[in-house]
Amino acid sequence: MHKYVYKFAEGNKDMREILGGKGANLAEMARLGFPVPQGFTISTEACTKYYEDGREISEEIQEQINAHIAWLEQENGKKFGDPSEPLLVSVRSGSRASMPGMMDTILNLGLNDIAVEGFAKKTNNPRFAYDSYRRFIQMYSDVVMEVSKKEFEAKIDALKEKRGVSLDVDLTVEDLKELVADFKATYKAALGKEFPQDAKEQLMGAVKAVFKSWDNPRANVYRQMNDIPYSWGTAVNVQTMVFGNMGDTSGTGVAFSRNPATGEPGLMGEYLMNAQGEDVVAGVRTPEKVETSLKEHNPAVYEQLLNTATKLENHFHDMQDMEFTVQEGKLYMLQTRNGKRTAAAALRIACDLVDEGLITEQEALSMIDPKSLDQLLHPQFDSKALKSAKEIAVGLNASPGAATGKVVFEAEDVVTWVKEKGEKKVILVRLETSPEDIVGMQYAQGILTVRGGMTSHAAVVARGMGTCCVSGCGNGNEVSIDEEKKVITINGVTFKEGDYMSLDGSTGKIYAEEIKTVPADVNSGYFGRIMAWSDKYTAMKVRTNADSPKDAKQAIAFGANGIGLCRTEHMFFAEDRIPAIREMICSDTIEQRKAALAKILPMQQSDFEGLYEVMEGRDVTIRFLDPPLHEFVPTDEKDIELLAKTQGKTVEQVKNIIASLEEFNPMMGHRGCRLTVTYPEIAEMQTRAVMQAAINVGKKHPDWHIVAEIMIPLVGEVKELKYVKNIVVATAEAVLAENGLTKEQAPYQVGTMIEIPRAALTADEIAKEAEFFSFGTNDLTQMTFGFSRDDAGKFLKSYYDTKIYESDPFAKLDQTGVGQLVKMACDLGKQTRPDISLGICGEHGGDPATIEFCHKVGLTYVSCSPYRVPIARLAAAQANIKYPRG
C-alpha cells in the first residue's frame, strides 16, 4: 500500500516534494519542538492521483485520511462532531513552491448542529461558537461548493441593518444562530441539499476542493508566471484548530524575522487581537505592528516569538515568514517559510547573512531570485524632480521602486489601456485587490490600495512581481474611493481616471503629478557586492544585444562584457539610409547595386566606429544583414511613386519589383546568408564597413585589442558558410592591404549563428569554417517547434489552457527539444574545434533557467538585452555554483 498521508512527526524540511512547503516546515518545526498544533499532511502524490483518477479521491486515500483523523481524535481527546468535545481542524493547501493567495483555506471544519453546542459549552462562549459555525458554513459554501460568499455577506449586512448595529461584534448569539439557520437555508437553496453534518464528509469535500483549486485559472496564471510545473500538485495540511478569536488574550499574526521590504534586521510583523488568520491575509481589517501591539498585550509571548524567529532563522539560514496564533495566552506556530522579499531586501539580507557568518558568498548568491533584480533596474524618481514634487499622503511601503502614470480603477482596464491603447504607464488604484486582479497587476507600473497591510494580497503579489506598491493608504489619511464612478480623493486631492499619480513603493509616498524617473545603479552598495561575487563565481561571460551606442552604454553600466549581437539591419531602416537600400533593391545590374551600396558604406562604417568607441576594446559580434529585402520596400503609394522617380522607373516597374519580393513564408524565405549567396555585394560592403571601422578606431586607441567578429546568419550547411566566408575573407584581406596592415595587426574572425536545425545537426562540419558559434534560439525555437512566433499567438493560448505547454517557449528555452539541438551543436562544434567560442544571443539569453542550461552545455557566454545583464550575471554565477565546471 502506497503511503499518501504523513503525520507531522513523520516529516521534515527536506520532504517538500511530497509534503509541500507548508507541510514540510510544519513537520520540521514539530520535530524541533516548537509549539505546533498537531495534524497531518496529505501528500502531493495524492493530488496527482486525484487527477489521474478523474478528479476523485480513491478509496485507498480516503481510508488513510480516516485513519489519521482517528489518530488525531485520540491525540486531542476530541471527536469529530462530538456533542461535548468536538474536534475542529483547519484544511490548508501547500504546494512545493509557495503560491500565495492562489489556494484556498478552510477553518473550523468539524462544526455541525450538534458539535457547535458542545463547542459552545466547552469554550463557555456560545457567541464565539456560533460565529465560528457561521464562518465555516460561509467558507465551506464558497470554497468547496462554489456558492458566492457575497450572498452570505449580504445577509449579515441585512441583519446588522435590521438590528441597527454597524459591527459584526454587535450581533448577539441569537442573531448568529439566526444567521447560521439562514446560511444553511441559502446553502440548500443553492445546491439542493442540506449542509453536510458529517465531519468526515466535510473533510473529504474540503480536501477535494484544495486539490481542485490547483487547477483553477488563478493558480494556472501564477504557475505560468513563475515557471511552476503543473505536474507538481499540491499537498493538503489538516491541523487541529487553535483560535485567535477567543478574546483579548488571543490573536493572530504574521511576522518576518527581517524587514521584507528593505532587508533591515529585526523582527517585524502584524498582529490582530481577537481575530482569525483570514482577517489578516484578506486585508479586511488593518492590523497593528507586532512589535508594539503584541509586545504590549502579552510581552512573554512576544519574547517567545522573538526567540522562535531567531532560532528558525538560524536553523533555515534565511529570513523567515511566520504565521502564528495566540490562543488564550499560549503561542502556536502555524507556518514558517523562507520569506518573500523585495529584490533590495534580498540583496541586503544575503550580504548581512554573509557578514553574520551564517552563510557563504555562494549561498548568498544562490538565495537571490535573479529575475527579481529586474525591479531594481527600473527607474527611481529623479532626485531634482522629486524636490519640487509635493507629496499628498503616505501609505505603507509595500513594494519598492518608483512609479508614475495614469490612474485606472479596474484591473481589466490596465490591460486595455496598456495593450490596446498603447499607454505605457498606468497606476492601478483599488480599495483592495483580490486574486482575480492578478493579470491586470502584471501590466501596472504601480499599485495603490486603500485597505490592507504589508501582507495583504496586493503587497505580497506586487513584491513577487517587482511592481511598486503602496498599500493601506486609507489608514491615517482621509480617503474616499468610488470604484464604480472611477474616482478617488486622498486628503482632498481628487483623481479621476487618466489623471497622473506617482508612487514611491520604498517610502509609501503618494504624489498627484508626473515625476521624472532615473535608472538605478548596480555597481555600489549591496547590489554592487552581489554583482562582484557573481563575477567571481561565474564560468560564463555576459554580453549584450545592442545595435546602438546608447544601448551599449547602458549595458556596460550594467556590467556587460561585450556585444554578443549587433543587428546591422536596424541601421538600414533609418530614414536617411532607406532610400539607398531601396535603390539597391531596385537595381537591375550588379553595377547599380554596388553604386547604391557604396552610398550605405560610409554610414554603416560610422555606426560601427561609434560602437567600437563605446565598447572600448570589448568584444563586439556584428551580424550581417538578416531580414528579407521586402522588409525595406515602401508600402505607401507616395513612397512608391517617389522611389520610381528617383530610380527612373515607372510605378508599374517598381510595383513589380516589390511584388517579386513577396514571400509565402518570409521567416523561411530569402534572408540571412541566403542574401549573400545571391547578392555577394552586400556582404562585401558590410565587411568593408566593419573592417575599416575596426581599423580606424584601433588606430586611435592602440591599447584596445579590437577583433572584428563577423557573424553570418541563417547558415544551414557548411558549404554555404564557406562560400560566404570566402567573400568576407577576400574583402577583409583587401581592406587590410589597402590600409597596409596584416591580419595580426587588425585581426578578424568569421563565425556563424546556429539557428537552423540543420546547422545544429551538422555543427561538426560547420565548425570547420566557423570560428565561433552563437545560438539564435529565437529562430531555432521557431523551426524546431514548426511554428512562427508571429503566428503562434493564435493557438498558444489553447495550448496553455490544455496544459500542453506550461511556459512560453520563446521566453524560456525548451530544453527537451530545442535544448537537445543546442547541446548537440556544442558537443559537435567542440569535437572539431575544441576552443570554439560558444554563445547565445536569442532572447532566451536573459532567462535564468535558460542560463543554467547554457552553463551546463558549456557555453562561453550569454548575450541578452541591456536590462537583463545583471540578471544574467547572477544567474550565470548560480549555475556555476550549482553545477561547477570541471
Place this chain on the structure above:
Amino acid sequence: MHKYVYKFAEGNKDMREILGGKGANLAEMARLGFPVPQGFTISTEACTKYYEDGREISEEIQEQINAHIAWLEQENGKKFGDPSEPLLVSVRSGSRASMPGMMDTILNLGLNDIAVEGFAKKTNNPRFAYDSYRRFIQMYSDVVMEVSKKEFEAKIDALKEKRGVSLDVDLTVEDLKELVADFKATYKAALGKEFPQDAKEQLMGAVKAVFKSWDNPRANVYRQMNDIPYSWGTAVNVQTMVFGNMGDTSGTGVAFSRNPATGEPGLMGEYLMNAQGEDVVAGVRTPEKVETSLKEHNPAVYEQLLNTATKLENHFHDMQDMEFTVQEGKLYMLQTRNGKRTAAAALRIACDLVDEGLITEQEALSMIDPKSLDQLLHPQFDSKALKSAKEIAVGLNASPGAATGKVVFEAEDVVTWVKEKGEKKVILVRLETSPEDIVGMQYAQGILTVRGGMTSHAAVVARGMGTCCVSGCGNGNEVSIDEEKKVITINGVTFKEGDYMSLDGSTGKIYAEEIKTVPADVNSGYFGRIMAWSDKYTAMKVRTNADSPKDAKQAIAFGANGIGLCRTEHMFFAEDRIPAIREMICSDTIEQRKAALAKILPMQQSDFEGLYEVMEGRDVTIRFLDPPLHEFVPTDEKDIELLAKTQGKTVEQVKNIIASLEEFNPMMGHRGCRLTVTYPEIAEMQTRAVMQAAINVGKKHPDWHIVAEIMIPLVGEVKELKYVKNIVVATAEAVLAENGLTKEQAPYQVGTMIEIPRAALTADEIAKEAEFFSFGTNDLTQMTFGFSRDDAGKFLKSYYDTKIYESDPFAKLDQTGVGQLVKMACDLGKQTRPDISLGICGEHGGDPATIEFCHKVGLTYVSCSPYRVPIARLAAAQANIKYPRG
C-alpha cells in the same frame, strides 16, 4: 609522391573511382588481352587537385604525365611531333559514372606543321594526314580554346563552294593544306597567338580542357538530374590513336551486345566506313548497321567483334556498349561499358540473363535503374484509337513509349510552353539535338529528329530520360525542316508550331494527329517477373499516397500494399462541400461549428467508404485536417457576399473573419493538430466519419480485416498528441458503442506524422502515445533547412550554381541533416515501442536513394504517389539486397 597517372596495364575494372568508368574498363580489356591501343589514365584525383589548385595542373602531375608520354613514345616507337614517326593520341574524359555527350574529346593530338608531314609520309596518305590536322586544329580550337567551330565550318563550306564541290572528300590535298593554314590564321586571329606546335603543350591544354569541362553548365545539369556528386571529378584517358578513316578497310563503330531498345539478344550496332568516331556520335552522317555493313565489308573482323562482345558480356555479366575502330583491317576496342538501355530492354535483359544462368535474381534486380521504370508507366497508345490513326512516316525507334502533343521547334520553347503557357503535352522537333537542348528535352513528351541514328545525342539522352524519341526520320522519308520558320514537312504533311503530332518511340512511327493513350501493365511479362522478384526480396512494404478511389485503384494496379497517406483536406475543397467548411469557419459558437461539421460528416464518411471499398481490406492511413483554415475562405468579392448572406453576417464581418485568419508564415501557423487543439469538434467529426465508414464497409465484407488508422499531423510534443488522441479515442469509442461493437471487432489505431524537428527529437516520448509514425519529410525538410519550398525557388538556383547544394532537397532526402532526424526518431520510437510501424509519406518516398536510406534506418514501409509505386517496389528490393536486414 602521390600517384596521379596509371598505365592501362596498372588498372582494372574495380578502379572506377580513380580511373573513371572508361579508364577502368580499358584497363580491364587490356588485362584480358583484348586489342586495346596502348595508353594511360590521369586519375580523378588529379581533377580534384586541379580544382583545389585554382584550376591549374600542378608541377607534380605534369611531370607524371610527361613521364607516361615518354613511356608511350617508347612503347609505340614513335615520338611526339616527330617528323617521321609522330605519336598521335586521343584525349578523352571518363568519370566514375557515364556522362554521355557531356564531356569533350580530342583526337589526333600531336599533329603540328612538322609531324603532319611525317604522318603523311608514314601513312603514305597526305590527304588523310592534312584532313586529320585540320580536324585536330578545329577540335582543339573549339574544345580547348573555345573558338566556335562554326567559323571553321563556314570556311570549309566557302572553300567547297569556291571549288564547286559538295562533299568534304572532294577537296584535294592542296585544298586541305589551304584549310589548315586558314584554320591556324583563324586561331591566331581569335586568340592573339599561334596555334601551339609543341605536342606537350597541346596535351596539357587538352587535359585542362577535360578537367574544366567537368564544371560546364551542361555537365552540371546532367549531374543534378542524375544525382552525380560534383566532388567525383573526371579522369582523362590518353590513348594512342588508331584511325578508322584510312580508306575502306578502315571504319569506326558502336555496338551493343544486345538490343538496347528492346533487350532482344544478339549483337546490334552501327558502323561507318572510312570515318572517325565523332562522325557517328554527332549524328552528322547516318551510319549503317554493323551486322550488315561490317559483316559484308570485313567478315573476319565482324566475327572477331561478335566473339569479343560475347566474351565481354560474360565477363561483365551485363549487356555491353562498345566503341571500336577498324584500322586497315585490324580491330581495336576503344571502350566497353555496361550499355545504357530503355527500361523495357533493362527488364528483358535482366530476365534473360537470369534465364541464361549468368546472374541471380538479386543481381537482375540490382542492375535495373528503378527510376527508369517510369518510362514504362507512362501511357501507350490506346489500341482502338491507334487502329484508325494513319502513320505518315517511320523513323528510328530511338526511345520507346507513346507521345502525343503540340509541335514546337526550339528547346527553349518547350520550357516556355510547358512552364508558362501550361501546355501539358509538347513534342520537340529538331534537325538534330545538341547538349544545349538538354533542359528543353526534359519537359517534352516526345522528341523527333531529322538526322542522327540510335546513338545520336537525341537518342541517348531521350533514353536516359525515359522520353519517347524517334530519330533520323529524314532517312528514307521526304523531309524538309525550317527551324527558323518553325515548320516541318514529312512525306507531304506539313506541321506548323502548335499542330498535333504523335510519336511511337517503340516502333518509330509518326502520326499527324492526336491519339488517345492508355496506361501500361506492370503485372505481366518481364515487368511482372521483375516486380514479383522485387516483392520476394524486399523488406519494406510499398504503400501509396492517395485521396481518391481513382488514385487508389491505379496504385493497386501498380502493386501498392495500402494507402500510407490519405489527405482529408482535398475532400474539403470540393465544390459541394466548401460552403459547409466556410460555414464552420464563420461560426461564432461551438454549436454553430458543430452544425456545420454535421453537414460535412456524411460526405466525408462516404469518401472513406469509397476508399475502403477500393482497398479491399488493405491498410489505409487517414491523416486529419492539415492546412490552415484560411485556405478555405473565399477571396472573390462575390463569394464573400454570398457567404455573408448565407451566414446572416455583414460583408464587413465576414471580411474581418477572413482577415483574422491571415498568417505571416502559414507554413508555421495554425494548422495540423493545432486546429484540433483549438477546435476539437473537427477531429470529432473526422473520427466519426472514419470509424463509421470502416464499420459500414467491414459489415459488408466480413472477410476484410479493416483497421482504421488515424494519423495526427504536425505533432511536436507528446502532450499535444495525447490531448488530440484523447478526443479521437473518446469519439471512436462512442461510435463503437452506438454500433454495438468492441474495439476488437472494429479495431482502430492512432498514430502521428513525424514532420516537426521537435517530434523527431522527442520521438521516445511521442511513441508512448503514437501507435505508428509516418515521416512527413516535406515539412521536415522545410523546417530542418529553415526554408519553405514555396519560397526557396528564389535562391536555390544560386545554391546550385555555387555548388552549395547539388540536388533538390525536396526531391532527394538530405541524409546528412534531415536523415539524421529520421534515424533518431526511428531509434527513439523503437526504444519505447519495439514493434512500432514506421513509414514515410513525403514525396521522398518515391525516390530510390531515399528508399535505400529508409530501408537502412528500418522503416516498415514507404508511401509514394501511385506512379512511383513500381519504382519504389524495385528500389526497396535493391536496398534489401545491398543491405540485408538482420
